[in-house]
Amino acid sequence: QQPVQSPQAVILREGEDAVINCSSSKALYSVHWYRQKHGEAPVFLMILLKGGEQKGHDKISASFNEKKQQSSLYLTASQLSYSGTYFCGTQPTGTASKLTFGTGTRLQVTL
């Protein structure tokens, strides 16, 4: 079953912040985040492991709450280059390597 992402779409002005959520019905070992620009392949952003860790990548960071099987991606002071579709991918405990992606969140940053 696919993880559920919210919101489905968001429009921001440059410099504003955004949060994208990812929720799974299964116990998770890890959560991946990818960004896909229009007409291109998804590109890896980061992986979070169970243990409630938080990671950062420039002004993009994420957290993982394993008890709630939820992860959130935080985009701070958004730039035009952040525009694209963001996917979370989840790996349940006990299933080696299988990565299931969510339905995606389309983010548009405007001037």
Place this chain on the structure above:
Amino acid sequence: EAQVTQNPRYLITVTGKKLTVTCSQNMNHEYMSWYRQDPGLGLRQIYYSMNVEVTDKGDVPEGYKVSRKEKRNFPLILESPSPNQTSLYFCASSLPGKVTEAFFGQGTRLTVV
């Protein structure tokens, strides 16, 4: 350069005409998978392979076949394509395990008429 290469990038075919989409990676990755991307549905896994001669169904395997005779190649076969298989397809590869990044090919846009 480390990459995953898919061919063709674009394909228009007719219902029932068998086709193969090739996928090749040069990173010596054991794990490879196929996804289809449809509006509003995100990326859905079709098949995956843990290593040579080891394949398994993903979430939407109906109408597709795969093979893994060599580590670097993982072709996707549509024996009798139908219009509902019109989609954007991505191949991905990664090292095995739970903490590895997936590398995606550039995608194949397939239209079945």
